[in-house]
Amino acid sequence: MSPAGDIAADFRDVDGADPGRLAGFLLALGADPDFAAVKRRTLEALALRPGDRALDVGCGMGVEVRAMARGVGRGGAATGVDVSATMIARAREGAPAGCRFLEADLHRLPLPDGAFDAVRAERVLQHVEDPGRALAEMVRVAAPGARIVVAEPDWDTFTADLGPPEVMRLITARRGAAIRNPAVGREAHRLLTGLGCRDVHPEPVAVRVHDPALIEPAYELRAEAARAEADGALGPGAARTWERDLDRRLGEPGGLLTILVMVVTTARR
Numbered sequence: 428m429s430p431a432g433d434i435a436a437d438f439r440d441v442d443g444a445d446p447g448r449l450a451g452f453l454l455a456l457g458a459d460p461d462f463a464a465v466k467r468r469t470l471e472a473l474a475l476r477p478g479d480r481a482l483d484v485g486c487g488m489g490v491e492v493r494a495m496a497r498g499v500g501r502g503g504a505a506t507g508v509d510v511s512a513t514m515i516a517r518a519r520e521g522a523p524a525g526c527r528f529l530e531a532d533l534h535r536l537p538l539p540d541g542a543f544d545a546v547r548a549e550r551v552l553q554h555v556e557d558p559g560r561a562l563a564e565m566v567r568v569a570a571p572g573a574r575i576v577v578a579e580p581d582w583d584t585f586t587a588d589l590g591p592p593e594v595m596r597l598i599t600a601r602r603g604a605a606i607r608n609p610a611v612g613r614e615a616h617r618l619l620t621g622l623g624c625r626d627v628h629p630e631p632v633a634v635r636v637h638d639p640a641l642i643e644p645a646y647e648l649r650a651e652a653a654r655a656e657a658d659g660a661l662g663p664g665a666a667r668t669w670e671r672d673l674d675r676r677l678g679e680p681g682g683l684l685t686i687l688v689m690v691v692t693t694a695r696r
């Protein structure tokens with residue numbers, strides 16, 4: 428398991444971390460109004476039709492695969508792929524007919540060329556070893572003309588209304604740096620274009636999180652301050668002040684606003 432509180436490292440290897448905690452986090456995040464709006468936007472952009480074959484890579488517990496299955500109807504099929512055995516087992520629990528789940532690494536999809544009419548990824552490319560390779564696999568399994576939709580954050584946009592600006596910038600920059608591919612949200616446009624996709628369109632969507640119950644699990648502002656103090660980037664006084672202000676603001680209704688831009692990139696194979 429990764430050092431306590433490193434959710435970015437945990438999502439690279441869910442089965443080696445605490446899958447129950449990560450599953451709870453995914454559900455809480457999916458219930459957040461702004462993250463839910465990003466999910467809806469990706470599903471709209473897939474423009475699913477009855478009979479389509481749809482794929483979600485890095486599907487987690489398969490919530491969107493179920494939505495995709497409703498979109499493609501009885502004549503179609505929705506497939507979810509995830510590298511985590513635990514996530515796939517949870518996704519399979521009570522899944523309706525028309526949903527199929529595969530445990531596989533998205534760098535090497537065990538799926539034939541051109542097999543899908545719609546291919547989706549959300550908040551997974553930020554964690555993988557090689558996002559270019561992963562996108563190439565998504566393009567390979569898409570049929571000519573298929574819709575491809577990718578929703579990933581641009582961590583350079585992450586801000587929080589907390590603390591002196593220089594401390595806030597230090598903490599939020601470190602949070603981004605803890606992510607394997609913090610810029611993939613803005614890179615997906617170039618990578619998909621380079622892979623020969625057509626009609627590639629990046630749409631930035633700002634996500635506001637001010638629910639105290641979600642801010643810490645999602646962004647780990649306290650853990651980041653502790654890590655900054657441990658490696659000397661932040662003095663003990665500044666770290667303590669940050670933690671105290673964080674506690675106070677999390678306890679006030681509407682006390683803390685965070686903003687992160689997600690980029691929803693749509694394309695055609």
Ligand SMILES: C[S@@+](CC[C@H](N)C(=O)[O-])C[C@H]1O[C@@H](n2cnc3c(N)ncnc32)[C@H](O)[C@@H]1O
Pocket residue numbers: 438439440441453457484485486487488508509510511514531532533534548549550551554555556
């Ligand atoms: C942050 S979760 C997002 C899950 C889902 N897309 C959602 O929006 O709720 C990232 C998921 O990607 C999966 N993942 C990470 N690396 C992967 C890889 N190389 N291949 C397939 N899935 C991967 C993790 O197991 C985890 O379920």
